[in-house]
Amino acid sequence: MVVESQQHELVIITGMSGAGKTVAIQSFEDLGYYCIDNLPPALLTTFLTLLRDSGKNITRIAAVMDMRGGDFFDSLIGALDHILKEGDIVARILFLDADDQTLVRRYKETRRAHPLAVTGLPLDGIKQERILLSEVKGRAKFVYNTSNMKPKELREKIVNEFASDADHTFSINIMSFGFKHGMPIDADLVFDVRFLKNPYYVEELRYKTGLQTEVSSYVLALEDTQILIQKLTDLFEFMVPLYKQEGKSQLVIAFGCTGGQHRSVTLAEYFGACLAKNENAVISHRDINRRKD
Numbered sequence: 155m156v157v158e159s160q161q162h163e164l165v166i167i168t169g170m171s172g173a174g175k176t177v178a179i180q181s182f183e184d185l186g187y188y189c190i191d192n193l194p195p196a197l198l199t200t201f202l203t204l205l206r207d208s209g210k211n212i213t214r215i216a217a218v219m220d221m222r223g224g225d226f227f228d229s230l231i232g233a234l235d236h237i238l239k240e241g242d243i244v245a246r247i248l249f250l251d252a253d254d255q256t257l258v259r260r261y262k263e264t265r266r267a268h269p270l271a272v273t274g275l276p277l278d279g280i281k282q283e284r285i286l287l288s289e290v291k292g293r294a295k296f297v298y299n300t301s302n303m304k305p306k307e308l309r310e311k312i313v314n315e316f317a318s319d320a321d322h323t324f325s326i327n328i329m330s331f332g333f334k335h336g337m338p339i340d341a342d343l344v345f346d347v348r349f350l351k352n353p354y355y356v357e358e359l360r361y362k363t364g365l366q367t368e369v370s371s372y373v374l375a376l377e378d379t380q381i382l383i384q385k386l387t388d389l390f391e392f393m394v395p396l397y398k399q400e401g402k403s404q405l406v407i408a409f410g411c412t413g414g415q416h417r418s419v420t421l422a423e424y425f426g427a428c429l430a431k432n433e434n435a436v437i438s439h440r441d442i443n444r445r446k447d
Contacts, residue, residue: 332414364419
């Protein structure tokens with residue numbers, strides 16, 4: 155039996171120090187790439203060989219390589235030439251640049267020293283770095299000038315260029331919880347639904363949960379619930395696109411009632427189903443199995 159080799163995608167993120175490589179690698183991580191920061195170019199081919207032999211299903215890799223790696227030029231150019239001969243890896247360079255004035259300003263704001271500024275003056279290090287990186291920049295498929303870019307704009311540019319149709323760059327987690335067990339610390343939006351009538355005080359519903367039709371029908375039939383649904387639907391239709399536009403990769407929406415059994419579960423299930431029509435949505439119920447009577 156002949157096993158076809160799997161093609162890998164490698165994006166090498168490099169460029170001027172202070173031009174946005176940290177934002178870039180975080181963006182690739184959000185896209186599902188296997189990310190490595192500060193990989194010495196001399197170790198690139200060794201790393202790829204280990205990756206092939208490991209049998210892991212990792213097909214997209216992003217690696218930051220910069221002057222911190224030492225012997226930058228010869229090692230990186232030589233590694234790229236070797237990779238291209240192999241044929242099973244598509245390698246591309248993303249070069250991040252910015253004008254001298256912007257880079258100096260960023261170094262002064264962060265109070266960091268340029269790695270090549272022997273004299274301590276950022277501009278001296280920047281000029282030397284430009285000379286050293288000129289050949290690598292010439293080999294780059296993508297060159298982004300971030301002088302006038304905000305981090306959000308750089309993330310958006312990377313997503314537009316490198317995201318595949320299968321990428322879920324934005325996801326919504328809808329959860330239920332009980333206030334008596336504590337607030338969820340990872341929620342972005344928390345809605346307290348304890349003002350709705352509590353099925354716990356209906357004898358035949360007390361030991362059931364919002365996952366069961368009897369409870370969910372009871373909660374959803376309440377007039378106050380219908381008004382709440384209408385208002386929250388309008389709110390989510392307004393807010394979700396803005397969260398995505400801002401570059402947020404995940405939104406956690408939490409519904410809380412007293413014990414996390416009835417009302418919160420019902421509403422988490424309801425809005426989870428609604429949001430899943432247009433978004434990558436996941437529903438969870440933190441306290442549904444923590445009943446204490």
